[in-house]
Amino acid sequence: MAIVLLVEVLAVGILVAPLRDGIGPLPESWVLTLGVLVAAGIISTEASLGVERVRQKSSDESPHIDLSSVWAFAAAVLLPGALASAVALAIYGHLYARVWRHSGVPPYRAFFSTATVVLAVEAAAGVTELVAPEALFHSIAGLGAVVLALLAYAAVNMVLVVGVIVLSGPNRDLATFRQMLFCGDEAVLEFATLSMGALAAGAMAALGPAYAVLVLPPLIVLHRTVLVRQLEEEAxxxxxxxxxxxxxxxxxxxxxxxxxxxEGGHATALVLDLDHFKLVNDRYGHLVGDQVLAAVADAVRAEVREGDVVGRFGGEEFVVLLPGVVGEDGRAVAAAVAERIRKRIDSMCVDVLDGPVPLMINHLTVSIGGATFPRDGADLGRLLEVADTAMYAAKRAGRNTVRMGMHAVPNGPMVPRPTPYRRT
Incomplete structure (x- = not known):
């Protein structure tokens, strides 16, 4: 991918530039500061080795926030860009040897991740160099520079990593990029980690490099806390x-x-069932079927609000709870949401990999039933029962349609519908 190659070439160019132009003026005790930061990064990785390996194996198609950025950012604040990049290279080289390689991370991914960190370190170091070193931790201007450096580091690192994940995935759009960048806990964890790096840099500058040791215990605890949260989320x-x-x-x-x-509010439950989905599995196999299910899940998510609750019940059945759909028109609003989902799935063309032969699954359809609270039921079990009955009423009405409430349509024979899934 061109963007990956561009990032890596740019990082290499930045690393090589000081060999020609020189590093510039060096701060006092820079050798000790560099050594302490590298040692602290290695020690924190070794102390959390098992935790990091589990976290790395568990993370899949989302940004993986490794907590070594504490030391990389501290280096960007305390050292010139070239020396800060050297710290990052040493820490992330050790991280690859001890964690990433054992977790099956391919070298090209490790190289790209390290390149993004180098660019982020250089961006942060460039910001902090705008303020005199003696004023960096003793003035409002210095505090502002540290905050701007933190934002620059996070922006460069997260934008590059999330951008490549989105471009290599099935949904290459701005909405997916925005959702991965700003939603979820990864951005919060990144800012928390960089804040610890800023505090470590401040302690080292004011009290001496040895005070970096005080950051190690809370950082090790944070590793374990993040792992617990990650495992709970995966479950x-x-x-x-x-x-x-x-x-x-x-x-x-x-x-x-x-x-x-x-609160005296309202809500609507929707039950969605893909029509004739068994034929996809029977004709093309379950691996292709899984890719189709993932595409349908993305389509459902795209048509609901961030606070709506979307899940998969198993097989080809999905369920959505729409809280806050109020008033007498609540059923109509929920029906409109269901209709948008139905239309989006009906218009989908899912390109999937099936060995050397390209495969496109189209003409997918879905039957949707809905039930509103409190009109159709006073608890979740009753709502699902009514919505499921309405979904089967949609099946009997010919599939690829929406039915709402207990009396959606009278019982009758199910109307057959063609299923033109095709290979191209």
Whole structure:
């Protein structure tokens, strides 16, 4: 990919430039500062070796925030850019040898990740050099420079990593990029890690490099806390679609419904079932079917709000809770959301990999049933029962349609519908 090559070439160029132009004026005790930062980075990795290996293996198609950026950012604040990049290279080289290689991370990914860190370090160092070193931790201007350096580091690193993840994935659009960049806990963890780096730099500048040791205990605890959160999140997520699994959806939707009940609000449950999906698995295999399910999950997510609760119940069945759909028109609003989902899936063309032969799955359709709270039921179980009945009413009406409520359509024979999945 061109952007990956460009990032790597730019990082190499920045590393080589000081050999020609020189590093410039060096701060006092720079050798000790450099050595302490490299040693602290190696010690923190070794102390959390098992945790980091589990975290690395568990992370998949999302930015992996390794906590070594504490020391890389501290180096960017305390040292010239060239020396700070040397610290980053030493720390991340050790990280690859001890964590990434054992977790199956290919060398090209490790090289790109290190290149993004080098660019982020250089950007942060360039900002802090705008303020005199003696004023960096003793003035409002210095505080502003550190904050701007933190933002520059985070922007360069996160934008490059998230950009490559999005460009290499199935949904190459701005909405996906924005969601991965700003939503979720990864951005919060990045800023928390960089803030620890700023505090470490301040302590080392004011009290001496040896005070970096005080950052190690909270950093090791943070490693373990992040792992627990990551494992809890994985336990609630469906591996094929990235949506909530059935148990997690029930728990979260139940909380949302109880909140609506306390506040006198409304909500709508939607049950979605892909039509004739078994034929996809039978004709092309379950691996292709899994890719189609993931594409459908993305389509559903794109048509609902951030606070709506979306999950996969298993097989080809999905479920959505829309809290806050209020008033007499609540059913119409929910039906409009369901209709948007239906139309989006009906217009999908899913390009999937099936060995050397390109494969496109199109003419996917979905039947959707809905039920509103409190009109159709006073608890989540009853809502799902009514929505499921309405979904089967949509099947009987010919599939690829939406039905809402307990009396969606009268019972009748199911109308057959062609299933033109095709290979191209």
């Amino acid at each position: 609630s997520v469906d591996g094929k679609t990235g949506l909530l699994n059935a148990a997690a959806w029930h728990a979260r939707a139940g909380r949302a419904l109880r909140r609506a009940e306390r």
